[in-house]
Amino acid sequence: MSVQRTELQKVLHASSFWTLIFCLFWTLVQGRYHLIGSSEPIVAAPGDDVILPCRVDPDWDAVEKTVEWSKPDLEVDPSDRQKYVFLYRSQREDRHMMMAAYIERTSLSSEGLKHGDVSLRIRNVTLKDSGRFRCLIPTLRTDAEVRLVVDPDFVSSTASETPDLIHPEPQNETSGESTGDKQPHL
Ligand SMILES: *[C@@H]1O[C@H](CO)[C@@H](O)[C@H](O)[C@H]1NC(C)=O
């Protein structure tokens, strides 16, 4: 009886030892990396393309990992699979679990993923896109937030293109120059 007990104690002792080592190791791995979003809101006008910053610090290869972008304030039915603004896993975009409103409009940079830059690009934002966004990397158990403000009165930097529209009839010999930045050179 006492022999059995000590054997059992040994096994328990050993297993708890390895569990402890594993937990310590895991804490170190997790604790080392953080996601950094933006404390300042990202402001844009309707129709703009925006980039919501989010990156792992220090550099970390996220290409083979899962990255989830969601809107925490959006009321999503828990049974609804399509609850993400963007879901990256198995090295590709998983549209089956993305909200219809964001399919085709959101993307990550494949180059950025190599360094842990998981910033989200959203094209053609509308007033409905305003609010908190959250990026999460489940493996690292770390997340970050970015707030997007879509303001109809916001004058974006792209508005500087407007003078192009009221250009006088281009001179024959300079016409190539004035449209040079709009048309790709062949
Ligand atoms: C942008 O969105 C608006 C409405 O949400 C739509 O009417 C328009 O066609 C979109 N523009 C582009 C370039 O996708």
Ligand SMILES: *[C@@H]1O[C@H](CO)[C@@H](O)[C@H](O)[C@H]1NC(C)=O
């Ligand atoms: C530009 O100049 C060429 C000859 O130099 C002429 O044939 C052509 O009609 C002109 N085009 C315009 C839009 O003035």
